[in-house]
Amino acid sequence: YSGKKPVQSVADSMTGMKVRDFQSIPVVVAENISVYDAICHMFLEDVGTLFVVDSSSLLTGVLSRKDLLRTSLGNNELDKIPVHVIMTRMPNITYCDKQDTLLHVAKKMIDKQIDSLPVVTDNGVGLEVVGRITKTNITAAFLSLADDHEL
Numbered sequence: 001y002s003g004k005k006p007v008q009s010v011a012d013s014m015t016g017m018k019v020r021d022f023q024s025i026p027v028v029v030a031e032n033i034s035v036y037d038a039i040c041h042m043f044l045e046d047v048g049t050l051f052v053v054d055s056s057s058l059l060t061g062v063l064s065r066k067d068l069l070r071t072s073l074g075n076n077e078l079d080k081i082p083v084h085v086i087m088t089r090m091p092n093i094t095y096c097d098k099q100d101t102l103l104h105v106a107k108k109m110i111d112k113q114i115d116s117l118p119v120v121t122d123n124g125v126g127l128e129v130v131g132r133i134t135k136t137n138i139t140a141a142f143l144s145l146a147d148d149h150e151l
């Protein structure tokens, strides 16, 4: 027994949670694929957010479910619109590093009202996408506190 109060011990666990321990595999698409193909990708890969990369595999954009829905409303030429026209683009992308704490990421998600962040490494030229952290990962981390502390 650590001698700590349970509340202190849960707080310590929370501050120790890192992105690298809870991140998922990212799903990326090229900038020139069509909105139609992006929608197919989102269903096939079963994710809520796609990350868009350029020909050097560097992060250039983010596509959410609502970005694709918005474009789909009243538009029947989805196969002719490239995703780079509708995506949220750099430098307006909120991202994180695998060393960041999950609390830091959770705060960014709430402050910016977004569901996920790309996990990136800066290679000097741009950002390489190495992971994805979503509200589901945060929920899993929350649940793991109950296991760790037998709550």
Ligand code: ADP
Binding pocket: 049, 062, 063, 064, 065, 066, 067, 087, 088, 092, 093, 094, 095, 113, 114, 115, 116, 117, 118
């Ligand atoms: P949805 O739009 O399906 O509700 P989000 O809440 O994640 O999903 O996205 C809201 C808006 O924020 C969208 O326009 C999306 O492109 C953008 N967005 C999503 N994730 C990020 C991010 N990590 N950085 C910047 N913008 C983002």
